[in-house]
Amino acid sequence: MAGLSIKDVTKRFDGASALDGVSMDVADGEFLAVLGPSGCGKTTLLRLIAGFETLTGGCIRIGEREVSSRHVNVPPEKRRVGIVFQNYALWPHMTVAENIDYALKVARISRAEREERVRRALALVNMEQYGGRRPASLSGGQRQRVALARCLVAEPRLVLFDEPLANLDVHLRASMEDEFADFHKRTGTTILYITHDQAEAMALADRIAVIDHGRLMQLATPQTLYHEPANEMVASFISQGMVLPATVESPEIDGHCRVRVLGQELVVRCRKGERPRKDARICCRASQLTAVTARKPGFDGTVTRAVYRGGAARIEFEPDGTPHLGLHFEQPDPVTFAAGSRARLALTSGWLIPVVEAA
Numbered sequence: 001m002a003g004l005s006i007k008d009v010t011k012r013f014d015g016a017s018a019l020d021g022v023s024m025d026v027a028d029g030e031f032l033a034v035l036g037p038s039g040c041g042k043t044t045l046l047r048l049i050a051g052f053e054t055l056t057g058g059c060i061r062i063g064e065r066e067v068s069s070r071h072v073n074v075p076p077e078k079r080r081v082g083i084v085f086q087n088y089a090l091w092p093h094m095t096v097a098e099n100i101d102y103a104l105k106v107a108r109i110s111r112a113e114r115e116e117r118v119r120r121a122l123a124l125v126n127m128e129q130y131g132g133r134r135p136a137s138l139s140g141g142q143r144q145r146v147a148l149a150r151c152l153v154a155e156p157r158l159v160l161f162d163e164p165l166a167n168l169d170v171h172l173r174a175s176m177e178d179e180f181a182d183f184h185k186r187t188g189t190t191i192l193y194i195t196h197d198q199a200e201a202m203a204l205a206d207r208i209a210v211i212d213h214g215r216l217m218q219l220a221t222p223q224t225l226y227h228e229p230a231n232e233m234v235a236s237f238i239s240q241g242m243v244l245p246a247t248v249e250s251p252e253i254d255g256h257c258r259v260r261v262l263g264q265e266l267v268v269r270c271r272k273g274e275r276p277r278k279d280a281r282i283c284c285r286a287s288q289l290t291a292v293t294a295r296k297p298g299f300d301g302t303v304t305r306a307v308y309r310g311g312a313a314r315i316e317f318e319p320d321g322t323p324h325l326g327l328h329f330e331q332p333d334p335v336t337f338a339a340g341s342r343a344r345l346a347l348t349s350g351w352l353i354p355v356v357e358a359a
Helices: 042-050 096-106 111-124 140-152 170-187 198-204 222-227 232-240
Strands: 004-013 016-026 031-035 057-062 065-068 081-084 158-162 191-195 207-212 215-220 242-248 256-261 264-269 277-284 289-291 299-308 312-319 327-332 342-347
Touching (some): 016 057, 031 198, 042 057, 042 081, 042 191, 081 140, 111 140, 170 198, 191 198, 207 222, 207 232, 215 222, 215 232, 222 232, 232 242, 264 342, 312 342
Parallel strands (some): 016 215, 031 191, 031 207, 081 158
Antiparallel strands (some): 004 016, 057 065, 207 215, 242 277, 256 264, 289 342, 299 312, 312 327
16 A cells, blocks of 8 residues: 655647646555546546656656656556456456466465465455456456456556446446445455546545646645635536626625625625725536526526426526526426516526635
């Protein structure tokens, strides 16, 4: 088991930056998810840590050992890093036990030690009874557990997951999330988990690193990302947050300040030291929007779409005078809003997005 340190890591391909000055530290035994839209640099980061790519600048350490820099590039097989891929990558002509044993055999480990390590790895993923089977006879979830066992048998210092649940159906993914969480709890292995699935990251990770266009946007716990996004990208990306223009009308007191949003005044949460300013932005969630009567504080607009989802509907709404500003909220049964109907909404709370300081 080992921690991971990434300092000012940059990677360029033909002059274009895939990663730009990314820094983060993963503690021993921590489960860190790396989250971001397609093409943001997640997989490039994993490949740099594994040693499949050489970096352009910066430094990567696993434990106390420097494994990548402009002057050092430790080969992948000497980094003691395990990788669980999206496509399992199991040998179809080998049994489960033979797949797990293969790397140990190549490393010339004695037969007795290999058998014991394979047995322990199968036990860790609850697959002891499947050692003699071929991969084709297993379910997708079982194959993923075999891939995990094959990774663990090499006793890696760090385990990298490359979107391991992307090829599984919804029900199996939920089951495998439980498997991964249980595995991490039992072994205490340091894990870096690449995914584009927010629910997956929120369910599994101790902390989440959000990356966009090769830059680290925020590294925080799932709760902090949701309730206190550091910038507009994180605010809108996490859980379909809505970013609204606001004017800050009072300084911060006890973590709150008064703002005006779409003509409505309300108190929102904010960072310490916030001062009155124009051109501010707040982040709000669907649960913080509610329909109100004409006499209540709020703002008017038109329902553009109502999408029924069983027991409730997602109501999409455009405030008057700001047609580009699409809002949404949930209405439980009975659903009374329809496309084209008029409504008045009110914000009940929100988070004042901090000013992004220039680098």
